[in-house]
Amino acid sequence: MDYSLQNHKSYIGRPITELPTPSLVLSKPVLERNTKLLLEDVKKLGITFRPHVKTLKCTEVTRMMLGDGLHRKIVVSTLCEIRGALELVNEGILDECLYGLPIFPGALPHLHNLSQSVKVQLMIDNEQQVDILENYFEKMSPKAAPWSVFVKIDVGSHRAGLMTESPSLPKLIQRIESSPAATIHGFYCHAGHSYASRTEDAAAAVLEAEVEGVGKAAKFLINEKPDRQIVISVGSTPTAHVVRRLQATLPEVMELELHAGCYPSNDLQQVATSLVTPEQQAIRILADVCSVYPGRNEALINAGTVALSKESSDFPGYGTVVDRPQWCVVRMSQEHGILGWAESEQTTRLMEHTGSKSSTGEKAESAFKVGDKVLLYVQHACITSAQHFVYYVVDEQDIVRETWVPWKGW
Numbered sequence: 001m002d003y004s005l006q007n008h009k010s011y012i013g014r015p016i017t018e019l020p021t022p023s024l025v026l027s028k029p030v031l032e033r034n035t036k037l038l039l040e041d042v043k044k045l046g047i048t049f050r051p052h053v054k055t056l057k058c059t060e061v062t063r064m065m066l067g068d069g070l071h072r073k074i075v076v077s078t079l080c081e082i083r084g085a086l087e088l089v090n091e092g093i094l095d096e097c098l099y100g101l102p103i104f105p106g107a108l109p110h111l112h113n114l115s116q117s118v119k120v121q122l123m124i125d126n127e128q129q130v131d132i133l134e135n136y137f138e139k140m141s142p143k144a145a146p147w148s149v150f151v152k153i154d155v156g157s158h159r160a161g162l163m164t165e166s167p168s169l170p171k172l173i174q175r176i177e178s179s180p181a182a183t184i185h186g187f188y189c190h191a192g193h194s195y196a197s198r199t200e201d202a203a204a205a206v207l208e209a210e211v212e213g214v215g216k217a218a219k220f221l222i223n224e225k226p227d228r229q230i231v232i233s234v235g236s237t238p239t240a241h242v243v244r245r246l247q248a249t250l251p252e253v254m255e256l257e258l259h260a261g262c263y264p265s266n267d268l269q270q271v272a273t274s275l276v277t278p279e280q281q282a283i284r285i286l287a288d289v290c291s292v293y294p295g296r297n298e299a300l301i302n303a304g305t306v307a308l309s310k311e312s313s314d315f316p317g318y319g320t321v322v323d324r325p326q327w328c329v330v331r332m333s334q335e336h337g338i339l340g341w342a343e344s345e346q347t348t349r350l351m352e353h354t355g356s357k358s359s360t361g362e363k364a365e366s367a368f369k370v371g372d373k374v375l376l377y378v379q380h381a382c383i384t385s386a387q388h389f390v391y392y393v394v395d396e397q398d399i400v401r402e403t404w405v406p407w408k409g410w
């Protein structure tokens with residue numbers, strides 16, 4: 001049993017330096033600023049918003065992302081996220097959960113059960129999935145309403161979805177529309193490749209391409225059924241960070257919906273896009289220094305692959321020391337992280353924003369001693385946070401004010 005899970009509440013009111021390590025620390029003021037900013041952008045544009053809840057999978061952050069019920073739909077990547085979010089359905093602030101993976105048979109009975117409590121929507125990108133829905137539908141008695149589905153469009157990330165030019169796309173649309181088991185609610189894309197953007201212009205271009213791609217796909221349906229109301233769902237955290245630049249004008253029958261998930265916390269991957277500042281990162285990992293090695297100018301901490309993840313970005317290593325950004329986790333094994341000196345263009349940028357206690361040529365033995373606590377910025381908040389059982393939520397002074405327990409499992 002994880003120690004924090006049993007004892008987290010006893011840390012409320014205490015400084016983070018007293019936390020057990022490794023621990024995940026969340027800044028509530030930063031989370032609040034990040035979520036408010038996006039809600040304002042969405043409001044100004046007059047579009048709807050569907051947060052993805054896969055990053056900080058918990059009731060408290062999801063409630064914040066929804067603006068306390070101002071927006072009432074989410075997208076999830078696991079069944080467990082729908083189960084967790086049912087608390088918000090019971091609170092009366094959530095109506096719709098989109099299961100974000102293309103549907104496969106094993107998930108269907110679970111989703112059917114969950115659909116007794118909340119409207120569940122499915123993602124489709126293959127005619128075989130329609131067969132599966134029909135088989136399930138045929139066995140059902142009494143018959144449920146047809147599944148409300150999004151057709152997944154690939155706008156360049158080549159993970160899931162059909163390209164708009166694929167001859168399979170119009171066929172799939174027709175197949176769904178003629179099925180008693182499904183009805184098209186909208187068209188959805190996730191521009192994972194937007195993470196390669198390094199300027200606002202580049203991210204805005206990906207956003208425009210997303211809208212154009214799903215809009216084009218939707219036209220296959222609208223050309224057949226001109227009065228059909230359709231949702232066009234676009235987004236990712238980098239494109240959400242520039243959503244205010246959106247200029248597209250869409251036919252009246254198309255409702256534009258933005259989705260994004262990582263933006264409440266951000267991370268080094270998001271800072272690397274240059275669309276957010278280092279101070280907009282709400283997530284840090286606290287670790288202990290376990291040893292120092294002057295001969296190789298390195299130190300050992302108790303946060304390795306499990307506590308941090310093997311994700312990378314333009315920032316060197318697997319995590320950067322917050323107050324000494326030239327030091328980062330250069331190598332890892334399961335529970336060991338090696339801090340080494342790795343000055344780079346990106347770490348210089350961090351230093352400009354956050355300052356640094358270190359100067360060039362610093363020795364590990366003068367920077368760290370056994371028992372020091374280090375705080376690290378992480379490369380990818382979604383994967384790192386999935387490893388932790390408790391989120392320690394702090395104020396501006398890094399005093400723990402709340403503890404949030406995330407939804408775990410699949």
Ligand SMILES: Cc1ncc(COP(=O)(O)O)c(C=O)c1O
Nearest residue numbers: 052100190236237259260261262
């Ligand atoms: C299907 C889908 N939609 C939306 C998102 C949210 O993207 P981001 O985390 O960049 O905000 C993700 C994230 O992986 C996703 O898989």
